[in-house]
Amino acid sequence: xxxxxxxxxxxTRQVNVANSLGLHARLAAQVVHLASRFRCSVSLAxxxxxxxxxxxxxxxxxxxxxxxxxxxxxxxxDEAEALDALSSLLEHRS
Numbered sequence: 797x798x799x800x801x802x803x804x805x806x807x808t809r810q811v812n813v814a815n816s817l818g819l820h821a822r823l824a825a826q827v828v829h830l831a832s833r834f835r836c837s838v839s840l841a842x843x844x845x846x847x848x849x850x851x852x853x854x855x856x857x858x859x860x861x862x863x864x865x866x867x868x869x870x871x872x873x874d875e876a877e878a879l880d881a882l883s884s885l886l887e888h889r890s
Contacts, residue, residue, distance in 0.1 A: 806871035808868065808869045812887060813862055813863065813886055814886065814889045815886075818860055818861035818862045819859070819860040820856075823885075825852055827849055830881055831850050831878065833881075834877065834878040836871055836875040837870065838875075840855060840866050842860045842864060842867070843858070843860075843864075849882070866886070868882050868886075870882075
């Protein structure tokens with residue numbers, strides 16, 4: 797019997813950090829809270845470093861300032877929704 801394998805690649809999206817304080821503690825906590833709502837795995841990449849989006853310390857250590865371009869990477873069943881939600885959060889000016 798033949799074996800059927802489904803290869804799934806992760807989705808990525810490039811966003812600019814719009815918050816005037818950059819990716820500070822409160823925004824990092826919001827990212828973690830939002831990322832935790834999804835079943836897919838989510839990470840953020842900036843300046844050669846990658847952080848698990850469910851780890852507040854890892855997200856803060858990216859040290860992305862206002863205007864920085866970061867990548868959101870998601871892989872799993874609800875990755876498109878996760879990318880939309882996190883992009884919206886990070887690109888929102890507050």
